[in-house]
């Protein structure tokens with residue numbers, strides 16, 4: 078398509094948010110990271126908080142989130158995003174701070190940082206992209222991989238007795254008094270995307286109240302890691318991920 | 334809690350760890366993150382009492398891993414930040430320090446060295462010299478390493494450490510030991526608020542419309558770019574090596590024997606020098622106050638006239654390698670060390686010096 082295409086007389090109803098850079102996403106076709114990035118940046122733009130928001134990128138496929146998100150950002154060591162975010166938020170309590178982390182980052186190597194950040198009720202948002210696999214390193218088993226799921230390090234399927242059970246980090250942190258808002262969303266259908274955006278918005282809005290940590294899990298596809306086409310990955314997500322990781326709110330403000 | 338007014342310059346009797354913590358507040362520290370470990374827990378304890386009444390913030394982290402990454406975040410947000418620990422905890426911080434060095438974030442890290450390896454002993458040691466001066470974590474990087482030898486320097490080096498960290502945008506390490514942390518001495522504390530502070534332009538504090546986003550990262554995936562970053566770091570270390578070397582000398586003018594020691598060992602060796610001179614052996618002490626950069630140039634000069642060097646450490650012989658590199662074969666370098674938390678006595682070092690003296694005199698005759 079030509080860049081200078083002018084659609085005269087038409088009203089713009091949808092556009093790329095100015096809070097995203099011009100850099101094209103490097104994500105694989107069908108991957109949920111691009112959608113999740115965009116939703117977060119749409120919310121930042123709609124709330125007009127791009128000058129007051131600091132994001133923390135993880136190590137994982139989204140390590141380059143700062144190439145796309147047009148805000149001040151820090152890239153944390155693998156698993157340490159919550160600790161880095163704590164440092165930023167404690168220093169700048171008036172600013173909006175969020176982490177963006179995969180399941181390996183947040184629920185394996187960074188488990189302690191995640192739990193203690195929520196337990197302190199750090200007033201920040203954690204966006205947790207659960208694709209049940211290590212995408213960046215080539216499809217190894219994640220703590221969230223499903224029972225019997227075949228990955229490059231569970232080639233005969235995840236055998237729970239030897240390899241552990243799928244870790245429901247979101248349910249786990251919901252038990253902590255420091256958690257203010259905990260929800261599980263997805264980005265695989267238009268309807269899910271709309272709901273997910275609302276949840277992301279809540280996670281930013283609640284930071285104004287200074288009541289604790291907002292934790293939004295986003296169940297996401299990894300067609301490359303799962304060795305499926307993007308379309309088949311949608312089906313696999315619905316049939317396998319969602320029964321284990323049920324969508325919906327887990328902890329709402331004022332309803333403990 | 335109502336805030337206390339800024340403290341004036343004061344002379345006090347204090348523990349090394351407490352003097353260091355008090356100096357940090359006086360130096361305008363914005364944030365401290367740390368995890369308890371003997372023999373330095375007094376730093377965190379002192380700060381949890383004082384900071385709420387004074388300025389800054391203090392947070393007990395869930396681990397040293399978390400603490401050093403909180404340091405990363407808060408330094409990246411433009412804060413003047415410090416953490417402290419002892420050997421096992423400092424080992425846990427190495428990954429973070431490598432990231433901090435690469436992302437070029439100023440911060441002050443304090444290691445109150447205890448005996449190792451492993452869980453070791455809580456007694457004083459200098460076993461972490463290699464880890465402190467040669468990188469410690471992965472990749473080619475250095476920490477500026479300050480080695481105090483008194484409670485006074487425990488306090489003064491906090492000010493110097495913040496200045497150096499901010500000047501060179503990188504991590505500075507104060508390498509003390511359990512004895513310096515625990516002992517009480519008179520300390521002349523600088524006035525609070527005397528160290529100027531500016532918010533760095535690169536800090537992530539929210540992007541204003543007139544600039545591109547500030548990004549704190551250590552990821553440079555193109556090897557060409559990564560090499561450039563490495564070259565920039567190396568250029569910086571070269572400038573540091575030229576400009577920031579600090580050491581103290583005692584009776585080196587006419588010395589036949591140069592004893593080299595840092596920190597607590599240097600205090601003991603000072604006594605050895607006095608004892609040796611009483612016996613007619615002309616000994617002198619060179620005490621590096623910076624371990625990186627190392628006073629190699631001065632050691633090379635002294636090597637022209639000295640009959641021999643004796644390096645004394647509370648380890649199996651670590652700094653002695655740097656002394657040998659500086660002496661570069663011009664004269665002999667001997668080593669005397671005690672390990673595992675044992676502090677050598679001035680007398681046993683003197684015995685070693687006497688043995689060396691006999692050998693050298695016999696050789697010359």
Ligand SMILES: Cc1ncc(C[n+]2csc(CCOP(=O)(O)OP(=O)(O)O)c2C)c(N)n1
Nearest residue numbers: 136137138155179180181182210211212213
């Ligand atoms: C200390 C350390 N260990 C291991 C790695 C290698 N590594 C990079 S990303 C990653 C896992 C990423 O998986 P996840 O967090 O689920 O994110 P995804 O790539 O799936 O989005 C691993 C193991 C690393 N960079 N650092």
